Amino acid sequence: MEERYGKWLSEEDLGLTGRGDESKWSNRTRFERKDMERAGLLVPAAISRGVWRLTEAGWAEYRRIQESEPTAEPVTDPRPLPPGRIIREPEGQEFPSRAETITQRVIRDTAVSRYVKQLHDNTCQACGTRLTTPGGAYSEAAHIRPLGQPHSGPDVAANVLCLCPNHHVLFDRGMLSISQELIVTDHSSGSILGPLRVAEGHSTGLEYLAYHRSHHGR
Structure with missing residues (x-):
């Protein structure tokens, strides 16, 4: 995010929060993301695995913003991979290893x-x-x-x-x-x-x- 939108960040945005462990822009962005999840505009973190995608309702809101603010930066869905980045298929294992574990689970009727x-x-x-x-x-x-x-x-x-x-x-x-x-x-x-x-x-x-x-x- 900072790489892409850093030119719009001020010194205040780049400063640290009161706890000193996170930049203010990152802290605000995190809370905005949670608000978008709660509003049904963004796929929740629990199932997104770090890839934030707009829901249908989120894209509808984006289109509404684009109509009211035509100068807003256009976004494509899904975003293309950064130049030079290649997703490689993992080698996997022909004979997966096994380990014995002991687990506890709820007995369902x-x-x-x-x-x-x-x-x-x-x-x-x-x-x-x-x-x-x-x-x-x-x-x-x-x-x-x-x-x-x-x-x-x-x-x-x-x-x-x-x-x-x-x-x-x-x-x-x-x-x-x-x-x-x-x-x-x-x-x-x-x-x-x-x-x-x-x-x-x-x-x-x-x-x-x-x-x-x-x-x-x-």
Whole structure:
């Protein structure tokens, strides 16, 4: 960022923060980035792996700024690689090494997950998609309040949603939220998907949805 936009930075911007461990422009940029993530304009850090990309809503906002400020610097998506930079395929390992490890994990009641998915006929509660494979219909059970620490959510039907793989990932990453009125919002695209699909015999715990929104700053 400093390489590209350094000519616009002042001595004040380049100065250090009160803690003395970061430049002021970097500190402000970091907080602006977090604000953009919360607003659904930028892919969240948890899934971007250091590559900051605008969401559809972010590009819509960019186009709005371009129309109101035609002198703004144009941006392309995706950005080309810097001159001379080549991405090389890693060598990998023909015979990967193995190591024995001991892990601890939460024991899930798969009967609960199967129950919820059967009630919804493996149809995504967010978008209505029902995936079919040679082995039968496929869906995923998503815990609204996660089971592991520090969340300690319960493994009960009221804390489980039936989702397609895409919306399961978005939900776990906080890019899909469900309001207290059960309205589903996709923050990656900035669109409202509509009411959460329900099935007889399955009640979604509003307290778990409130926890999910609070945890992800929604």
